[in-house]
Amino acid sequence: MDNSMLLSLITFSPLLAILILAFVPKQHGGIIKQIGIIGTLLPLILSLMLFANFDYQQSQMQFVEHLPWIAVPIGVGAGGDLFTFPINYDMGVDGISMPLIVLTAIVGTLAAIASWQIKRRLKEYFILFHLLLIGMFGVFATQNLLLFFIFFELTLIPAYFLIGIWGYSERERAANKFLIYNGIGSAIMLIAFIAIFWTAPQLNADPTMNMTELRQILTSPDFLAMMEQVKPGLLAALFLALFIAFGIKLPIFPFHTWMLRVHVQAPVPIVMIHSGILLKMGAYGLIRLGIGFFPEQAYFFATWMAILGVINILYGAVLAFVQKDLKMVMAYSSISHMGIVLLGFAAMNTIGFQGAVFQTISHGFISALLFFLIGVIWERVETSQIDELGGLARSMPFVSGILLAAAMASLGLPGMSGFISEFLAFLGLFGTMPVIGTIGALGIILTAAYLLRAILRTTFGPTPDRFLSLADAQPIEVIPMIVLLGFIILLGIYPAVLSDPLQETLKTIVPIVTGIGG
Template sequence: MVEFKLFGIGILSWIVFLPIVGMIVVLLIPKSLTKSVKYVALMFPFIQMILCVVLWMNYDKFLPGVNTLEGFQFIEKFTWINVQALLWDGSVHIDYFLGLDGISMPMILLTSLISFVGALASFSVKKNEKGYYAMYLLLVTGMMGVFCALDFFLFFVFWEVMLLPMYFLIGIWGGKRREYAAIKFFLYTLFGSVFILVAMLALYFSSKDPATGLHTFNMLTLMDPQAIQSDSLLGGIGTNFRYLAFVALFIGFAIKVPIFPFHTWLPDAHVEAPTAISVILAGVLLKMGAYGILRISYPMFPDAAIYFIYPMAILGMINIIYGALCAMAQTDFKKLIAYSSISHMGYVILGIASTTTIGMNGAILQMFNHGTITAVLFLMVGVLYDRAHTRGLDDFGGLANKMPKYFGVTIIGFFAALGLPGLSAFISEAFVFLGGFQNETIRVITIISTLGIVLNAAYILWTTQRVFFGKLPERWGSITDINGRELLSVVPLIIIIIILGVYPAPILDLMSSSVNHLVSFVTEASGIVVGQ
C-alpha cells in the first residue's frame, strides 16, 4: 500500500489536526489584521478539503475494513500511552490509531465539504471573529477525529472534545435563547457520553488482545469474538449484560442522532445556533450518532444488535413520522428544518435496523445526502434571516418573483428533501425502504414508515407555498436576492445533490464492500441470518 505522508506525518493526521494549527494561527493574528481572520480561517478547511480529495482519488474501494486491519486504509498507528504492569494487572495500552474504511470515508468527505461550506457561511459573523473561528476550527478537528479514530479511547476523547467549542459557538454567537440551548445541548450529550463510557470500560475489562494478553481499547480487537473473555462481564452470546451494554451505547449514540425520545435538544440548538453552526450540527454532528452505531454497537455486539432490530426499527419509524408531523406544525423556518432533520435521520435508523446490505447502504448514503441537503436548507434560511431578521414562515409570501435565484436554489433543496426522483435523497430513501422490506421482522414497520414520504411532501410543499407563492407583503419590497458569496457556498452542494441523484455510484462504491462485509459479519457472528 502506498504511504501518504507529508513531512513524515500521515495524511489522516494532517486532516485531523490541520484545523488545530489553524486555530493557533487565527489566535495569533494581531488586532490590526482582524479583517483577514475569516480568510485565514477559510484557508484551513479548504486545504483539508483538497487533502480529502487526494484521499478519495487514492481510496481502494474493494477493501472491506470494518473488523479487518488489512481492510483499512491510510492507517496510522502509534503507541500513545503504554504503562507496563508493575505489581498487579495494571498495565494500560492506548494507541493513537487512525484509519479509513467504507463507513468512515463518505463521512470524511462530507465533513470536509460541510466544514468548508460552514466556514464560508460564517462570513456574516461580525462579533469577536477571532474567537469564533478558533472555536470553529477546534470543532472541525473534533469531528474529523471521531470519524478517523479506531481506538475507542481516542474516539471518546474526540467525541467529548467536540462539545466544548459547540457550547461556546451556540452560547456566544447564537440567538435570543442561546444560553438555554447551549447548556441543554451540552448536558444532553454529556449524559449520553456517560453510557458510552460505561460500555467502553466494560468492553475494555472484558477483552484481552490475543496477541499481547492485555486489555485493549483497539476497536478492531474488540470486534473479535475471540478477544472477549468468556468468563468476563460481557462474555458469551446473548447475555443480559451484553444487551445492557448495547442499550447503554445505543442511548449514548441515540442522543446525538437524535432518536425519539432524546431529540428535544435538537430544535432548541438548531434554532439558536448561528447559520454556519446549524449547518455543521445537521450536516455532520447528527451523523456521528449513526456512525457510532455502525462502527461500534453493531460489530461489537452483533448478537444484541440483531436482538434489538425490532425496537430500533420502531424508533426509526417514530422518528420519521413524528418528526414530519412536528415539522408540519412549525411556524419558524429553522425549527421546521430541525424537525425535518429528525424525520430524515429516522430513515437512517430504519436502514441500520434492517441489517441488510441494501438497507445499510441506503442508511449511509442517506447520512451523506441528508448532510448536503439540510446544509443547503439551513444556508437558505440563514440568507433569508440575514435580510429579513425574521424566520416566521407566515411573515413571507411571494418571494419567488422577488428573489428568483434564491427561489431556484431553495426549491432544489426542498425537492431533494422531499425525496423527488432525480435528486439524491430519493435513492437513499428508496434503498432504506427496500432493505427494510427485505427483512421480514420489520416489514410492517417499513410499510408504515413509507407514510413519512407523504407527510414529508406535505410540509415541504406547504412551506413552499407560504414562503414563495402568494402576495409579497409590502415590507419586503426592498429585499435583495442572494449574493455571490452565498451562492458560492451553496452551489457546490446543489451540484452534488443533483449528481448523486442521477448517478450515486461515486459514494455508493466507496461504501459497498465495507457494508457487505459488515452485514455478513454481524449476521454470522450473531448466528442469525436475516432476510430469508
C-alpha cells in the same frame, strides 16, 4: 505525497489556521475572516486526496497509522517488573468513515464561507470553529476507543461556546441544553467503553483498545459462548447503553428536544455543521461500535429499532407540518429523516445498511443547504416565521429556486440524493419487516406535505411591500448553494460514487450481523 500520515494531516491541519489566528490582532476582522475560510481549504484538499486514493476493492482499514502513545502501568510481576498496558495511536478509514470525512471537509469549508456574516469576536469564533473541525475529523478517522472518546468530547466544548456566544436570543439556554444532553450521552458511552475494555480481553492475553481488534474479540464464537455462561445479558446491556448514548446524538425520540433549540438558536454556520455533521456522529457510532461490536444483540433488538425509526419519521413529520417557524420545520424534518437511518440499520441486510449510510451523507448535504438558505433569508428580513414571509420569489428568484430544489431533494425527488437513500433504506426493511416498512413509508407522504407547504408559502403568494427591494444571492452566498446542490444531484444521478466504497466494507459487517451472508 506519502499517504502514511494523511489521516493525521487531515485531522490536525486546522491547527495551522488556529496558530495563525492566534497572532492576528483582533481588530483586523477582514484578515481574520479570510484566514478562517482559507484555513478550511487545506483539510478539504487533503480529504479529496483521501477520496482519490481510496481503494474500492479493499474491505479492510486503509491509510492505517499505528504508533505507541501511552503506557499505563497495570501491575508488578513476581520479579518486580512493571507490567504496562500500551494504548496506541491508531488511525484508519474504510468505506463508511471515508465519505464522512469528505462530508466534514466540504460542509466545514462552506460553513466557514457562511461565517462571513459573523460580526463580533471574530478571532475567538474562528479559533473555536477550527477546534470543532479537529474533533469531527478525529471521530471519523480514529481506530482507538480512547481517542474516539477524546475527539467526541472535543466537539462539545467549541460547539457549546459557538452556540452560547454567537447564537440568537435564547442562545445560552440552547447551549446549556446541548451540553447537558450530550454530556449525559457521553457519560453513558464512557461507562460502556470501560465495561467493554474490561470484558473483551477475557479470551485474549493482550488488552486492546483498537476498534478492529475489539470487534474481532467481541464477535468471536468462543467469546460469545463464554459470556452466555458467565455473564448472560451483559452484552445486551452494553449494546443498549451505546444505543442510548449515540441515540441522543442522532437524535432518537424521546432524546430529541435539545436539538430543536440548537437548530433554532445557533448561528447559521454552526447549524450547518450541527445538522450536517455532528448529528451524523450518532449514526456513525451506532454502526461502527453499537452494531459492529454487538451484532447478535443488534439483530435481537432490530424490531424495536425499526419501531423507533417509524416513531421518529412520523413524529417529526407531523410536528413539522404544524410549525410556524421555518427553522422549526427543518429541525423536525431532521428528526424525521434520522428515523430513516434507524430503519436502514434495523433491516440488518446490505441494502438497508447502504441506505442508512446514504441517508447519513445525503441529509448532511441537504440539511446544510436548507439551513444556509434560511440564514440568507434571515439576513434580509430578520424573521423565519412562515406567516410573515411570502412572495420572496419575486425579489429573490435565485434563492427561492435553490430553496425549492433543496426541498425537492429532502422529500425524495428522483434524480437527487434523498431519493436514493430513502429507496435503499425502505427496500432493505421491506425484505425483513414489510409491515413496519409500510407504516414508515407514510412519512414520505407527510414529508412532501410539510415541505411544500412551508416552501411554497415562503416563496410564492403576494409579496409584501417591504420585500420588493430585497437583494438576491450575493456571490459569496452563491458558492455554498451551488456546491451543496451539486453534490446532492451528483449522489442522485451517480450513486456509485458513494456505493462503490461502501460495498466491500459492508461485506465484512453484514454477514456477522445476519449470519446468512447479507
